Amino acid sequence: MKVNRIVIGTHNYKKKSEIKKILNGIPVELIDLEDFENPPCVTEDGATFRENAVKKALGLANFCKTCVMADDSGLEVDALDKRPGVFSSRYCGENTSYEEKCLKLLEELKGVSFDKRTARFRCAIALAEPNKLLFVVEASCEGHIDTEPRGKHGFGYDPVFHVQKYKRTMAELEPEVKNQISHRALALKLFREKLKELV
Numbered sequence: 001m002k003v004n005r006i007v008i009g010t011h012n013y014k015k016k017s018e019i020k021k022i023l024n025g026i027p028v029e030l031i032d033l034e035d036f037e038n039p040p041c042v043t044e045d046g047a048t049f050r051e052n053a054v055k056k057a058l059g060l061a062n063f064c065k066t067c068v069m070a071d072d073s074g075l076e077v078d079a080l081d082k083r084p085g086v087f088s089s090r091y092c093g094e095n096t097s098y099e100e101k102c103l104k105l106l107e108e109l110k111g112v113s114f115d116k117r118t119a120r121f122r123c124a125i126a127l128a129e130p131n132k133l134l135f136v137v138e139a140s141c142e143g144h145i146d147t148e149p150r151g152k153h154g155f156g157y158d159p160v161f162h163v164q165k166y167k168r169t170m171a172e173l174e175p176e177v178k179n180q181i182s183h184r185a186l187a188l189k190l191f192r193e194k195l196k197e198l199v
């Protein structure tokens, strides 16, 4: 089967915008999920990012009746036994803001020294057509949880995620830089490669 259009299966506007920028130029038409009426929110009850990405991609491909890519991502903090992990978007309650989540994380890490605040963003991206998983790719981006939020770019935990190489938080980096080094950027590099076999 040849893939010539892919729906970006996310309800997260910022995530979608990063995916579109990073995939700029691929020989496939990218379609927004909002172009479909009442797309479902697939329940993310998998134990891993991979499981959730596959579930979202298959669930949405069946709904859209075409090829869908889905990204499941989140933050693992070593000092918190890898929490919030797959619960990153629900950390401290479903309807809390990104700011509240960042502050809760800083609160939980109070007193933990910088060298013990190691963390990583993880991203799994699945591509599926109705009833058929085509492939999954995964990548991660290492860093530390900072002691205060800084920066206005990005979304989610970016203001508290310190990137050693730049000595800045992910939210202080220009989007062009985040989109070269992030977990999503690295996963989408692999995605591009795999996709070449299908277009």
Ligand code: ITT
Residues within 6 Å of the ligand: 009, 010, 011, 012, 015, 044, 071, 072, 073, 074, 075, 088, 089, 121, 154, 155, 156, 157, 158, 182, 184
């Ligand atoms: P969809 O499921 O509709 O794609 P979502 O926001 O619920 O949207 P996830 O289930 O993958 O997506 O949850 C990801 C959460 O992890 C997200 O809400 C952020 O809190 C965090 N996250 C993921 N990628 C991030 C990034 O690049 N920078 C900062 N935080 C990120």
